[in-house]
Amino acid sequence: MTAPAIEIRGLEKSYGDLAVLRGVDLDVAPGTVHALLGSNGAGKTTLIRILATLLRDDAGVARVAGHHVAGEPALVREAISLTGQFAAVDEVLTGRENLVLVARLRHVGAPATVASSLLERFGLTEAGDRRVATYSGGMRRRLDIAMSLVGEPSVVFLDEPTTGLDPQARLEVWDAIRALAAGGTTVLLTTQYLDEAEKLADRIAILHEGRIVIDGTLAELKALMPPATVEYVEKQPTLEEVFLALVGARKEPS
Numbered sequence: 453m454t455a456p457a458i459e460i461r462g463l464e465k466s467y468g469d470l471a472v473l474r475g476v477d478l479d480v481a482p483g484t485v486h487a488l489l490g491s492n493g494a495g496k497t498t499l500i501r502i503l504a505t506l507l508r509d510d511a512g513v514a515r516v517a518g519h520h521v522a523g524e525p526a527l528v529r530e531a532i533s534l535t536g537q538f539a540a541v542d543e544v545l546t547g548r549e550n551l552v553l554v555a556r557l558r559h560v561g562a563p564a565t566v567a568s569s570l571l572e573r574f575g576l577t578e579a580g581d582r583r584v585a586t587y588s589g590g591m592r593r594r595l596d597i598a599m600s601l602v603g604e605p606s607v608v609f610l611d612e613p614t615t616g617l618d619p620q621a622r623l624e625v626w627d628a629i630r631a632l633a634a635g636g637t638t639v640l641l642t643t644q645y646l647d648e649a650e651k652l653a654d655r656i657a658i659l660h661e662g663r664i665v666i667d668g669t670l671a672e673l674k675a676l677m678p679p680a681t682v683e684y685v686e687k688q689p690t691l692e693e694v695f696l697a698l699v700g701a702r703k704e705p706s
Contacts, residue, residue: 455518457482457607457638458503463512464662465498472498474662475512480655482606485629485639487653489646489695494659496642500611503640504534517606533600534609538616539592540599543585547576547595550584551602558603570598574628590621597628607638614648626652646692656691660699 458480465473472495480486490496501507503516505525514521517531541550548567555563571580574594584592593613600608610629614622622645629652632639643649649656650670657667666673670691677689677697 454482456480456515457484457517458486458640459513459515460499460503461513463499463502463514464510465495465502465507466510471662473502473509476659476662476664478657478664478667480638480640482638483633483636484654485633485641485652487649487656488640488642488659489644489649489656490642490659491699492644495662496659497611499659500534500609500640500642503528504532504609505529506534531605532607532609533603533605535596535600535611535613537612539596541584541592541595544583546581546583547571547587547591548580550595551599554599554602560603566602570601573631574598588621589617590624593617593621593625594628597625597632601632601637605637607640608632610639610641612642612644614643614645622648646690646695650691658695658698665698 456479458478460476460478463473463476464471476499488496488499498507502509503514503521505521505528508522516528519527519531521528542553545553548571551567551570552563555566560566571577574597576591576595576598579587579591584595587595597610597613613629614625617625626648629639629641641649641652653670655667655669656673657664666676673691673694674689677694
């Protein structure tokens with residue numbers, strides 16, 4: 453059997469008396485898109501920050517690309533890339549210059565060639581020599597993801613990559629994520645958009661109250677709901693219905 457690209461066992465993290473992660477267990481297979489769903493405050497970003505070596509856990513074990521996160525952080529960083537909720541691009545530079553800069557910082561050979569290749573891969577060749585300040589939101593996000601691929605990381609963390617984007621820009625980013633998986637990159641995607649997980653993920657995990665309460669394919673998650681009833685048309689449960697059934701509807705403030 454192929455070893456998981458990401459392997460997590462019993463991961464815990466607290467901030468004072470607030471327990472955010474209470475024993476997270478999760479495996480992510482190589483070359484797949486694995487979506488991590490959860491309400492605000494569920495601990496998604498905390499988990500990503502631990503896996504990316506930006507935060508120390510309190511207990512448990514996590515391995516990324518075969519390397520122990522706590523014991524081999526330098527090797528983990530060589531194997532990963534992290535894209536946060538906001539595009540980390542320099543608006544003064546052109547798209548090409550942003551990519552060349554990252555390639556030089558990562559000591560990648562032939563930075564100009566790498567930049568041209570990534571611009572073409574993400575459909576940004578025509579805009580490559582324009583300043584990023586002129587880019588649309590979707591173009592900036594695509595450039596941000598392209599920058600994360602400099603050095604060919606085997607694992608990419610995308611933390612709510614479509615936050616604040618309009619519908620068209622979201623579709624552009626979805627295409628970029630599909631391209632990552634098609635190229636063999638492992639993607640751990642956190643999102644609050646349930647349709648995003650439905651469209652992109654090979655497997656979906658739901659993080660609730662500090663634990664993974666379910667992890668499976670979309671079909672497996674839908675099978676947890678009662679069989680479809682036929683009135684005038686057949687109605688299958690949506691992922692949103694599965695999510696709310698598992699974690700409970702949001703309580704209104706008293």
